[in-house]
Amino acid sequence: MLKDRLDALGFGVSGAVDHCTMWSIYFYPNNIPLEACWDCMEILKASAIEGDDPLPMVAESAGPQPGYWPEVASPTPASRMFAHAGNGNAMRESLLKQGLTRILPGFDEPAVVEVAK
Numbered sequence: 001m002l003k004d005r006l007d008a009l010g011f012g013v014s015g016a017v018d019h020c021t022m023w024s025i026y027f028y029p030n031n032i033p034l035e036a037c038w039d040c041m042e043i044l045k046a047s048a049i050e051g052d053d054p055l056p057m058v059a060e061s062a063g064p065q066p067g068y069w070p071e072v073a074s075p076t077p078a079s080r081m082f083a084h085a086g087n088g089n090a091m092r093e094s095l096l097k098q099g100l101t102r103i104l105p106g107f108d109e110p111a112v113v114e115v116a117k
Contacts, residue, residue, distance in 0.1 A: 002036055 006013045006027045014026040024037040095101040 003013050003016070003025050006025075009029075011027045011029050016023045016025055018040075019037075021041045021043060022037045022039050024035050026033060026035050028034070092101070096103075
């Protein structure tokens with residue numbers, strides 16, 4: 001269905017590719033490669049892979065990997081965690097006012113700082 005809609009828009013769209021645990025289609029609006037994928041299997045235990053010579057990282061699974069990142073010595077204080085206002089900032093406010101969206105539980109209103117022009 002998505003492929004048909006993208007085709008109707010005139011985007012080049014690949015046929016579905018079976019990646020074992022998910023299927024994907026690839027499309028190219030404005031020559032930007034994008035992928036849409038959907039699960040076709042539920043992974044019950046990581047890592048679910050077969051191969052003659054899998055890379056060592058396969059055994060690591062998707063869980064936390066302690067030791068790969070150094071300890072943070074100077075964390076950014078919460079008061080300095082913000083994003084510069086982008087073109088979606090005004091849209092967020094409008095969509096919230098219209099009741100069309102909500103901030104996800106666990107997230108505060110995003111801190112945004114206007115950039116001087």
